[in-house]
Amino acid sequence: MKYLFIGFVIACMASGPVLAQQHSEQNHSKYVWPKDSLVKKKLNQWQDIKFGLLMHWGTYSQWGVVESWSLCPEDEGWCVRRGPESGNWYGYKKAYENLQTTFNPTRFNPERWATAAKAAGMKYMIFTTKHHDGFCMFDTKQTDYKITSTKSPFASNPRSNVTKEILGAFRHEGFMVGTYFSKPDWNTESYWWPYFPPKDRNVSYDPKKYPELWKKFSDFSYNQIQELMTGYGKVDILWLDGGWVRPASTIDSTVSWQRTIPYSQDIDMGRIAGMGRQNQPGLLVVDRTVSGEFENYVTPEQQIPDHYMPIPWESCLTMGDSWSYIPKENFKPARKLVQMLVDIVAKNGNMLLNIAPGPDGEWHEEAYTRLAEIGAWMSVNGESIYGTKPLAPYRQNQWAFTTNGKTRYASYLPTETETVLPAAITLPLTSTVSKETVTILGTKQVLKWKKVGNTMEVSVPEKLRQQLAGKPVWVFKIG
Missing domain, CATH: 3.20.20.80 (Glycosidases)
Structure with missing residues (x-):
């Protein structure tokens, strides 16, 4: 090497x-x-x-x-x-x-x-x-x-x-x-x-x-x-x-x-x-x-x-x-x-x-x-990570996307100064099903979201924000 x-x-x-x-x-x-x-x-x-x-x-x-x-x-x-x-x-x-x-x-x-x-x-x-x-x-x-x-x-x-x-x-x-x-x-x-x-x-x-x-x-x-x-x-x-x-x-x-x-x-x-x-x-x-x-x-x-x-x-x-x-x-x-x-x-x-x-x-x-x-x-x-395929748009700003064919994953890569998720965060993905559930890996709570143009705006409760503070990457599971 x-x-x-x-x-x-x-x-x-x-x-x-x-x-x-x-x-x-x-x-x-x-x-x-x-x-x-x-x-x-x-x-x-x-x-x-x-x-x-x-x-x-x-x-x-x-x-x-x-x-x-x-x-x-x-x-x-x-x-x-x-x-x-x-x-x-x-x-x-x-x-x-x-x-x-x-x-x-x-x-x-x-x-x-x-x-x-x-x-x-x-x-x-x-x-x-x-x-x-x-x-x-x-x-x-x-x-x-x-x-x-x-x-x-x-x-x-x-x-x-x-x-x-x-x-x-x-x-x-x-x-x-x-x-x-x-x-x-x-x-x-x-x-x-x-x-x-x-x-x-x-x-x-x-x-x-x-x-x-x-x-x-x-x-x-x-x-x-x-x-x-x-x-x-x-x-x-x-x-x-x-x-x-x-x-x-x-x-x-x-x-x-x-x-x-x-x-x-x-x-x-x-x-x-x-x-x-x-x-x-x-x-x-x-x-x-x-x-x-x-x-x-x-x-x-x-x-x-x-x-x-x-x-x-x-x-x-x-x-x-x-x-x-x-x-x-x-x-x-x-x-x-x-x-x-x-x-x-x-x-x-x-x-x-x-x-x-x-x-x-x-x-x-x-x-x-x-x-x-x-x-x-x-x-x-x-x-x-395992057994997934890249999902368009693949990488966009602080987001990375993968899928296992049934479920989509949107990974948020925080900057060095970010320690907690925003209370409202926009996923640059279009939902094809109005009743799709959104969770964050490591938690069971189903998050509220709404369609805004071609994106999904997700609300993250304060308790969850504090619970997940300091993680290197936060992964939203959509499916």
């Missing part, structure tokens, strides 16, 4: 500032709907569950630095080196890779994570089995740069194959589970070939000029993914990152970062997806930013589209400021996180929220607090 910008016009919450980075609108015609009936079924199931957990975790957590990117020899703000030998790339890379010998997350307890995530209302989970640095958080046979290597002190722990433990713990709680896997691998000599020092994030040689070396790397990638698809129980999603590893024919020159890709880096996604689905029928494949048949849903990163999107999509966002663990994290308030979820769902998306474990194998305690606060809202209002 890091600044893989994709084609959306993006904005933050309606009540927040617009992101400084704007992008061209996604061309929906590039999305390819899956033909496999099992993939379609799983995609529909995934779209119904709305809310998931992403975890970035690796040896980099020991230094509290950005995941992998400090190894990348690019002059970008997120590639700045911090740590031993930071003035010498070769020395830094050696020190970074030596973190394997001290990584010992003895507080690792995935059951606690799964329990907290379930209580928050999350229903799927994606775990980073390997990031761009190449360090494997699973027991691969393709490299010794892994948590289960004898070089790693945690290898002697009976739970050292953390990917297997995490997938099992979340699967036990009823989650759909997915494996994040980085297509580029900066530790593997068939990608960053030592003969040519790397200039940037891309492969360090021309694959057309050295096809045998590229074939070696493609087979390496295939074999690692095959391990994940065959040795870790049921897997629902293969979530692939590192979108510069792609065929030249898929490079979009209108996207700035894609213009910098110097070579075709084709690892044969048809072969990979075919193998994945042979072992995991119905597997969702998410080849991020590579539009086509292997991107079953699109993934705006740290961004929320400013409008309804008719294709399957997911905003992947951080609970704090960083994808990876940092000692002092700035966690977003639960109120903001709930509003982000409501905003996303009304636009036809899912929200994938990242929490980063630390070097000891635990989250910040504040992350558990945030999840509990989100869960308190979801336990009351979840019916307006």
